[in-house]
Amino acid sequence: MNDPKEQDLTLACCAAGTCEEEESIAPPSSFLKDVVIAYRRNRLAMVGAAIVLILFLMAVFAPWLTPYDPYAIDLEVMTEAPSWSHWLGTDQFGRDLLTRILYGTRISLVIGIVPTLLSMIIGTTLGLIGGYYGGKTDMVIMRLCDIVLAFPSLLLAMVVMYTLGATLVNIFIALAAVGWAGTARVVRSQVLSLKEKEFVEAARAVGVKNRVIMVRHILPNCLPALIVLFTLGIPGAILSEASLSFLGVGAQPPTPSWGLIVTSGKEFLFSAPWVAIAPGLFILVTVLAFNFMGDGFRDALDPYMKQ
């Protein structure tokens, strides 16, 4: 079966260079140690991790990093160019742009992580159930996946936001509603091959309950794939939120969402281009950093994903 989404994943693996060179890896000592060593060998992945760490620090310490308030309007300094007092300039309400971007880090990270986590939980549960029990249950779940995956994801998220209303929590719901199907498919395909393994058969032979087999024996073996899916899902969610906010169905003003700041800067592109350019750069760097991390995890976890 020629399945585009699954194919994408394998292709992405190839693109990351994992199927180009097969390095000989020393006999595994422990899962964690092995992965850490392999991950650290990847320079871009380390850069990604460093950037993500900095972003987290920015998000946590935002109030201490800037003397300004992200919501305080100061009409005396409207759309001022970058200067010593305002490093990235100010927006149309005289708010310090860097301050808004710093606080925006919080939104972007939460938006990146929460919906991705939600869709992982839904997708993993359904993928496990479908793959393990097979039959009608599996068919229903997989057809549901097909339907969700048939939608252009941004359009489906737009429709969900239209129905639920534009709030932060609804963005979580919209992105999770769109994102779970991909995870479910990957987990299911993993389960299908895992449930034929001897250790699962052995567990079943000694009378371990199905639920316990799924959670204790199969799920841990899906973890490498889930880690990669999670890390690579975050940048997707960040970009989606930015797009939704850009289209007016995501975060609402005056929330300092990066996508929203770019949108507000659109009108001053000629006179104050920094308002649109600076937050976009932050989106780009954040997305790149998570992509680097995801690629790094994928390469490091590759031996564990091939069963």
Place this chain on the structure above:
Amino acid sequence: MLKFILKRLLISIPILIGVTVIIFFLLNVVPGDPVALMMKEHISVDVVARVRAQMHLDDPAIVRYFRFLAGALRGDLGESYKLNRPVTSLILNAFPNTFVLALWAALFAWVVGIPAGILSAVKKYSLPDNLFMGFSLLGVSMPVFWSALLFQYVFAVKLRWLPVAGFEDWRYVIMPAIVLGWSSAGIIARLTRSSLLEVMRNDYIRTARAKGLHELPVIFGHALKNSLLPVVTVMAIQVAGLLAGAVITESVFGIPGVGRIAVNAIQARDMPLLQGAVLFETTLVILGNLAADILYAFLDPRIKAA
């Protein structure tokens, strides 16, 4: 072959029905009375009730769904609340613009992506390889609306080479096509590269080299044909994706396409129009995936057996 195509077609039907169910129920459980929205304030309760009855809004959801489905099958997607025109004609009028944009974006993606991928594979780890792969990564990591604004700022505002927005002649399509096609070009370049490298490890390539062929005939005569198989499939999927994914590009560049209709419909809370636009674009994607599957089976006889 015919059996395969039929089987694929049959799988698409329940998916399409599922899509209509999801779209309908998502958009028809929305709180807020569309009649009140249409007429603004100053209307009496019984007028609202009469219009609701006229629009069959008081029927059970199931009945309304089947009415919607029957209408959709006949090509009738209802009437726009705000524009008071049939949704189908609004969409069909806008579609050529979306189509032209997607076509140019796809052409850009292929013309840039495939040669870049081949060059990257042949000169693995060289400067061009790193450069191409860097651009490809940039393409998938940039928010489309932001790269669109950057293009507008540089090429329209600063350099004044191209018009900022609108859709009149060929100059208007250059920036949107590049912005929209960039990530597709990057994906194609990466795919071509990895696929070509994969194929190059095959025994028959070693044979070709062993019989004394130079590297170029090996690549273009033997390796490329097989390595482009997955690329062609992805290209077919991408065309559908580009048609449906032009929402943001159309908004930024002011192109009157189907994606812009969807965005405008959301802002105007024009439910039938949004419903029609989303259904139309999703159907396009399903048909595109179907075409990709059939194309792949056609190109690679090994698939049919599976």
